[in-house]
Amino acid sequence: MLRTNKAFFHHIEHLYNEEKLKQDVVIRNFRKGELLLEQDQPAKKVMLIREGITKCYFSEANDKEYIVEFLGQGEILSEIEVIRNTNCLCNIQAITDGSVFAISIPYFRKLIQTDLQLNNLLLNEFAERLVNTAKRASYQQLYPAEHNLAKLRALMETQKLQISKEDMSAYLGITLRSLNRALKSKLFQD
Amino acid sequence: MLRTNKAFFHHIEHLYNEEKLKQDVVIRNFRKGELLLEQDQPAKKVMLIREGITKCYFSEANDKEYIVEFLGQGEILSEIEVIRNTNCLCNIQAITDGSVFAISIPYFRKLIQTDLQLNNLLLNEFAERLVNTAKRASYQQLYPAEHNLAKLRALMETQKLQISKEDMSAYLGITLRSLNRALKSKLFQD
DNA sequence: ATTGAAAAAGGACATTTGTCCCAACGGCAA
């Protein structure tokens, strides 16, 4: 659930250090609560998280939200939008303070067309995301909330990630009320 | 829902025609019902669909199935498994007769490391899949079955794709009984 | 210490979805 990508982080960090003009890749800080990407709006930069944690989520027309994943160090943002030439697919909001490498879009396009190593890093990242997203879609759909909650808690444990109940329910795709019920019924474990 | 990829198809077709030894890329036919990939088993070849339609689905421990997508011409199979060095993530079963280009795994690995154009084709394919999968996970989770059924029928219409009720329910992640109920309630549209 | 706002917990009832059956229909092999 909390994705990170050390290899990708080092690759971009290296690009940043190499760069003469400090122009195509710059560091930008962000505050907890800040929106790094806004659903349906054009992307301005490709970003790679240096530090901090963000959540990636859809806002649906019925006012509900669905969290796709939590993104930490080395995760890249708005690369899909640049590749497909579309507006932002979903929102990305900081849940802690942090910073990113902000990469200009033309530069990123050039990298895609020339940097084979970057291509491979992207392929790996996409493969991991696809696996995660598809697996989760399947079991969240096919198992009751209680079962999925157990899985979520195990993940939070191993990854030492603390999130609000509201985010937990948005991650599970259920209402807060249902989350509380599920927590209740398996209260024996607490 | 029925994914295809003309550009990828042409790229691999071209590789096949170029190839001297007809060894690293071969054509293989398949029959309706045949399993091209079996969940949790090692992948033997990377395949790219030449003709025919397949379904990509998870078999969960509780005996339920979830269809991730339907794959047609130009869609690639088991590339994720080769990239990540893992067993098959899910099942791929033919729902019509057809054929694939079967690519040897070492050759595919070599392509990934050397063929920038192929890398870009893969990036595009992955980006499309991610968008599809994530969007669907979100709205299937956050809207009632009836709403999702309406969407599914519209897709089936525009893509002229006919699938059994059982596959429809597996795609929606609901039981056959629930599908029938949903069909009933919006019977006015038929 | 006081207060206000956000987060957390849960009661009561409605709706949705699942489970377990059984019935009807159509194709197809004996």
Added chain:
DNA sequence: TTGCCGTTGGGACAAATGTCCTTTTTCAAT
């Protein structure tokens, strides 16, 4: 034709989840 089997459709009841509200708790700003 007969009988079997897979697909489709649906009744009756149980379980899961959502909706709408209210209460409690927490915690930071005053």
